[in-house]
Amino acid sequence: MWFEQVLFFLAGIGALAGALGVVVLRNPFYSVLALVTHLLALAVLFLLLNAEFIAAAQVVVYAGAVMVLYIFVVAYIGGLDEPLRPEGGLVNVVGPLFAAAIGVELCIAFIASGLSALDTRGADLGADFGSPGEIGQLLLTRFLVPFEAASYLLLMAAVGAVVLARRRRGLEEVEIGALEEVGAPPGRREPPPETTLEVRV
Amino acid sequence: MDVVWFLVLSAFIFVIGAAGVLTRRNPLVVLLCLELMLNAGNLALVAFARMHGGHAGQVFALIVMVIAACEVVIGLGIIVAMYRNRLPIDVDEMSELRG
Numbered sequence: 001m002w003f004e005q006v007l008f009f010l011a012g013i014g015a016l017a018g019a020l021g022v023v024v025l026r027n028p029f030y031s032v033l034a035l036v037t038h039l040l041a042l043a044v045l046f047l048l049l050n051a052e053f054i055a056a057a058q059v060v061v062y063a064g065a066v067m068v069l070y071i072f073v074v075a076y077i078g079g080l081d082e083p084l085r086p087e088g089g090l091v092n093v094v095g096p097l098f099a100a101a102i103g104v105e106l107c108i109a110f111i112a113s114g115l116s117a118l119d120t121r122g123a124d125l126g127a128d129f130g131s132p133g134e135i136g137q138l139l140l141t142r143f144l145v146p147f148e149a150a151s152y153l154l155l156m157a158a159v160g161a162v163v164l165a166r167r168r169r170g171l172e173e174v175e176i177g178a179l180e181e182v183g184a185p186p187g188r189r190e191p192p193p194e195t196t197l198e199v200r201v
Numbered sequence: 202m203d204v205v206w207f208l209v210l211s212a213f214i215f216v217i218g219a220a221g222v223l224t225r226r227n228p229l230v231v232l233l234c235l236e237l238m239l240n241a242g243n244l245a246l247v248a249f250a251r252m253h254g255g256h257a258g259q260v261f262a263l264i265v266m267v268i269a270a271c272e273v274v275i276g277l278g279i280i281v282a283m284y285r286n287r288l289p290i291d292v293d294e295m296s297e298l299r300g
Contacts (some may be wrong), residue, residue, distance in 0.1 A: 004202060008206065012210050015210065015214060019217040019218065020217060022233050023234060028230055031229075036235050045207065045210075048202065049247050049251040050205065051259050054263065055246055058266070061266060065270075069274070070277070073281060076282050076284070076288060081253065095223030096224065098223060099220035100216065100220075102215070102219055112204055124254065130259060135256065138256050143260050146260070150267040153268070154267060156271075156272060160274070161277070161278035162277075164278075165273070178222055195232070
């Protein structure tokens with residue numbers, strides 16, 4: 001029993017420290033590493049809540065795959081240290097105040113909600129509560145429609161990411177070349193996109 | 202452990218994430234803070250699943266993880282497109298839809 005409490009406080013402190021690190025650190029690369037710490041601590045908390053499959057998925061999918069994606073993008077863009085917000089704008093003052101207000105509100109809601117079940121350890125559980133077998137069976141029977149919808153959503157996200165991040169300039173050159181082959185009148189040809197881009201630079 | 206401890210912890214994580222979304226300027230870090238908020242929601246969902254002894258909360262947490270992965274992929278795609286077009290990587294500068 002005491003072991004569980006010690007583990008909860010260790011993992012909770014780890015999760016809070018990771019979350020603070022994400023917000024406070026100036027280099028995005030260090031922020032990503034802090035988020036990995038946070039996710040691992042959260043996986044320990046999920047284990048304490050008898051959610052074994054969620055904990056495993058958290059470590060493998062989140063801390064493994066998604067964070068690698070983040071690290072790739074940070075390395076691609078270059079970990080630019082962002083400057084502090086100039087002359088301490090209004091957002092810098094109001095933002096944390098707003099967040100603290102949400103926090104106080106949530107704590108009041110939890111602690112004063114009067115749900116008697118909140119103060120207990122919860123319902124009695126079977127031996128295989130939260131095991132991969134149980135979750136898998138539910139995903140293929142009772143929650144089949146959300147499961148399939150999630151798979152379609154993942155497919156759409158993958159296609160959307162490819163469309164968003166492809167090289168547009170190369171594609172437009174191909175299209176202009178195709179127009180020239182067909183023999184479009186030169187008056188209708190659109191100006192190359194570089195001009196609009198260089199205005200932005 | 203009482204369930205209310207987990208709920209208070211998830212409230213703290215959510216608040217830290219919200220503060221990051223409100224104050225940071227780098228869109229990458231804003232996405233990371235969104236992850237923090239989603240994870241706080243996941244922790245609360247799993248805690249409630251433990252409280253009721255049902256599996257629905259855990260399945261919901263799994264679906265939230267899928268949604269978070271989709272959001273990360275699209276957000277990072279937008280950031281890479283911003284970088285390719287040499288736009289400033291700053292959420293304050295990017296205030297127009299028409300890039």
